[in-house]
Amino acid sequence: VRKARYIDGQTGRIDPADRGLAYGDGLFETIAIRRGLVRYLDFHLERLAAGCARLHIDCPPKAELEGKIRQAAGVFERGTIKLILTRGTGPRGYAPPRPATPTIILLADPDERRFESALAVVTLRTRLSEHEVLAGIKHLCRLEQVLGRLELDQLDADEGLMATTRGTVIGGTSRNLFAVFGSEIKTPDLTLAGIEGVMRRAVLAGAAEAGYKADVTVLSEADLRAADEIFMTNALVGIQSVTRLDERPLDRFSAAQQLRFVLGLDNAG
Amino acid sequence: VRKARYIDGQTGRIDPADRGLAYGDGLFETIAIRRGLVRYLDFHLERLAAGCARLHIDCPPKAELEGKIRQAAGVFERGTIKLILTRGTGPRGYAPPRPATPTIILLADPDERRFESALAVVTLRTRLSEHEVLAGIKHLCRLEQVLGRLELDQLDADEGLMATTRGTVIGGTSRNLFAVFGSEIKTPDLTLAGIEGVMRRAVLAGAAEAGYKADVTVLSEADLRAADEIFMTNALVGIQSVTRLDERPLDRFSAAQQLRFVLGLDNAG
Secondary structure, eight states, X not given: OOOXXXXXXXXXXXXXXXXXXXXXXXXEEEEEEETXXXXXXXXXXXXXXXXXXXXXXXXXXXXXXXXXXXXXXXXXXXXXXXXXXXXXXXXXXXXXXSSOOOEEEEEEEEOOOOOOSEEEEEEOXXXXXXXXXXXXXXXXXXHHHHHHHHHHTTSSSSEEEEEBXXXXXXXXXXXEEEEXXXXXXXXXXXXXXXXXXXXXXXXXXXXXXXXXXXXXXXXXXXXXXXXXXXXXXXXXXXXXXXEEETTEEOOOOHHHHHHHHHHTOOTTO | OOOOEEEETTTOOBOTTXXXXXXXXXXXXXEEEETTEETTHHHHHHHHHHHHHHHTOOOOOHHHHHHHHHHHHTTOSSEEEEEEEEXXXXXXXXXXXXXXXXXXXXXXXXXXXXXXXXXXXXXXXXXXXXXXXXXXXXXXXXXXXXXXXXXXXXXXXXXXXXXXXXXXXXXXXSOEEEEEETTEEEEXXXXXSSBXXXXXXXXXXXXXXTTOEEEEEOOOHHHHHTXXXXXXXXXXXXXXXXXXXXXXXOOOOHHHHHHXXXXXXXXXX
């Protein structure tokens, strides 16, 4: 493994020939610092390594990344770390240079935002494409989410629900989706689209302790309409209850509350 | 329209918060300089403007871009200009800043490469996803082409043929595809995937003069196997004849030759 090139996201600058810029050829992680601790760091690093494997990028050793991230995290009580890992610079053309030296950009900021524990959600017309090799990982090619967010900005809601071009529900523009049916919590299968969120993984791991059976499955919009409770998650906001989906108000929040308790999350992300 | 921020790709550096890097939120053009002239500049600028419209990015005025590109092109007799246009820098999150100031990176190089007029092509397993809003334009999210190119690098061929996840043939990793059937030239419809190449547009415009009827249509792998002649195109290589597709040798090159003549292209791109 070649040594990665680390760049301070606050003061450093990127080479215009970096393949992250040229082709979206890389991955990223957005990591929460809460109560002075880097939350779910292992989950983030495991997803990053999985993404590198999928894209055939040499992932730096876990211990090295962990050290750099903890160093960047500094002494913030509450903050956000953004890590971007690209294949590195290269000549023009899609063919990756061999060997390539990955570029790693680290940016840590204090972040005092308190996230609402409730979300109004609308179904978006913007679709997600299906691609088995690119699904699940947090790669840099995120134009579909940007387009979804542009559509959402015209609407009166906090988050937009996105489905694939074939109509399978995947999640929000930047959140994973959970639907509660009695004592079962279902979340969309992300084999063909979507990002396997770190908080999604935590929820799946903690569901049993919260008294629920967790199930990863294909969900349609009709399934969602029959759900008792819906909540959404990401690494920064934690777990947020959906209080409205399109025209339907939702008034059950107990699974979300129970899971926040089990995972030690507060109401503000 | 706000003024764009222009960056010299040779000496300039990119802000790590640029959305081109963060989300592939931008477009690019790769433009040939031949005999001291910027080839098909109007086609490139029209595609760029179409891409900006699709992504809701404020495109700088055509005259301004044309001036900057001609300035960057300098006095090279033969060269390549790469232009990257991103939505600009922004805070974390998919929501585009409003207003945004586009970043434009311009890199011009002398490029003495002479491209082969013949290609051996293999069908790749790597697929292209289908997405109507993102198809056709030359956006920065190109991981599917990178994956295709990684697969091709393991194979003994010059270019790889890519189909969508539903099996519709689209083209090469970096080239458009044409198949000749008698006096008809067919090229894949790119409504759901692929990039509408500048040289593809030139071929479609010049086909009648070359004595062919041009048709944009859906092509399957079976259709391709029945073609009399196959050729591929891009802005740099011009028109290249396919001399082998998987195990099948191809020995007709007259449509490609005729089109090169009509378009005033030489055999070396």
